[in-house]
Amino acid sequence: MKIVPVTELKNLERSVEQNTEKQRKAVLEILQNVKSKGDEALFEYTKTFDGVSLSSLEVTKSEIDEAISSLDPKMVEIISEAAENIREYHEKQRRQSWFFTREDGTLLGQKVTPLDSVGVYVPGGTAAYPSSVLMGVIPAVVAGVEEIVLVSPPGKDGKLPAAVLAAASIAGVKRVFKIGGAQAIGALAYGTESVPKTDKIVGPGNIFVALAKREVFGVCDIDMIAGPSEIAVLADESANARYISADLLSQAEHDPRSAAVLVTTSKVLAEAVSMEVKSQLAELPRKEIAIEAIRDHGVIYIVNSLEEGADVINQIAPEHLEIMTKDPMSLLGKIKHAGAIFLGEYSSEPVGDYFAGSNHVLPTSGTARFSSPLNVDDFTKKSSVIRYSEQALKENGEKISAFARLEGLEAHARAIDVRLEDK
Structure with missing residues (x-):
């Protein structure tokens, strides 16, 4: 990894915007076909892109039961325990409707309502991501969403991975479909003969899914x-150089554009991590991907103090942040921008990915400056509640009318005036 002074700091903006117009046109065509042709388009695209001809898009209960029975019972227990941890964490996020009454009798409040339906996209095809199932589904269940639809691309055998189906069942999903890519997003957005239209779509995917x-x-x-x-x-x-190096590589193996950054006050640690990353890279099964990511987006910044280091982190606004210092809690208050913050040497990033309970769907590319991890609020909406009293209208009606006329909206003003005239 490159070791550079902090004066060479660069942000991590590597968003999905780095795409071609050709890809966008392809996505628009797919979406239009799904909108107009429904299931027919889904069957066609599944054959074209996934290389499998399906007789049915929806996963049956027997397929789910078969998947669960095919897994090692210990693995099912692990998925179940992870699900409980995630559920417990997200239960803490639930909001209640609230109301208050002023002295003049006016009642104001906010009504919290879960969304009616949600679509959860889970990447697949050549890999299985049961953790993505849990992270997308469980907050929606906690929020009270009635209909949760899961979609994921099938393998060459026309099936979804057993671990994905097991996780779906454990999380509480009732309907699962074997569709992926932009066509799956179109199905969830517009609805087809088989796939219900949903109010919101969550979950990661490739560039075609993102577009x-x-x-x-x-x-x-x-x-x-x-x-x-x-x-x-x-x-x-x-800090432990071996731990840091392993954690940096845990993200580098995801994608050639993944970023791995160390910010440290210690040049000795910087050099040790640089050497250790190189050593650990040689043994990784996905080393080709990780090598490219480290080469292009791996960097170590040397800072003069941990306070300066915190400022650097806030400029980067990373998806994942690990604080490995003598007293990590003392720095927590200085961090303003990070998707997930891991404190101490035992809080490795994969702990959050799989088991701790926090959500691993996090803001990337610097968007932690203004956005948050996927959470229960993402599956609810709020309605303002207003019951104005007669006394309040008498006291404030002329002010409201004046405000409306200031904006040139006479009908707004008269809607108040007619009530004042009656009183």
Whole structure:
């Protein structure tokens, strides 16, 4: 990894915007075909892109039961325990409706209502991501969403991975479909003969999925447009170089555009991590991907103090931040921008990915400056509640009318005036 002074600081903006117009046109064509042809388009695209001809798009209960029985019972227990941890964490996020009454009798409040339906996209095809199932589904269940639809691309055998189906069942999903790519996003946004239209789509995917989510935003809601994975570590001389290197590589293996950054006050640690990353890279199964990520987006910044290091982290606004210092809690208050913050040497990033309970769907590409991890609030909406009293209207009606006329909206003013005239 390159060791550079902090004066060479660069941000981590590597968003999905780095695409071609050709890809966007392809996505628009897919979406239009799904909108107009429904299931027919889904069957066609599944055959073209996934290389499998399906007789049915929806996963049956027997397929789910078979998947669960095929897994090692210990693995099912692990998935179940992870699900409980995630559920417990997200239960803390639930909001209640609230109301208050003023002395003049006016009642004001906010009504919190879960969304009716949500679509959860889970990447697949050549890999299985049961953790993505849990992270997308469980907050929606906690929020009270009635209909949760899960979609994921099938393998060459026309099936979804057993671990994905097991996780779906454990999380509480009732309907699962074997569709992926931009066509799956179109199905969730517009609805087809088989796939219900949903109010919101969440979950990560490739560039075609990301572009499709962007295009359907407005028809329905989406969680975010995710960029490549990223991790930053803030460390002092007390940190373990082996731990840091392993954690940096945990994100580098995701994608050639993944970023791995160390910010440290110790040049000795910086040099040790640089050497250790090189050593650990040689043994990784996905080393080709990780090598490219480290080469292009791996960097170590030397800072003069941990306070300066915290400022650097806030400029980067990383998806994942690990603080490995003698007293990590003392720095927590200085961090303003980070998707997830891991404190201490035992809080490795994969702990959050799989088991701790926090959500691993996080803001990337610097968007932690203004956005948050996927959470229960993402699956609810708020309605303002106003019951104005007669006394309040008498006292404030003329002010309201005057404000309306200031904006040139006479009908607004008269809607108040007619009530004042009656009183």
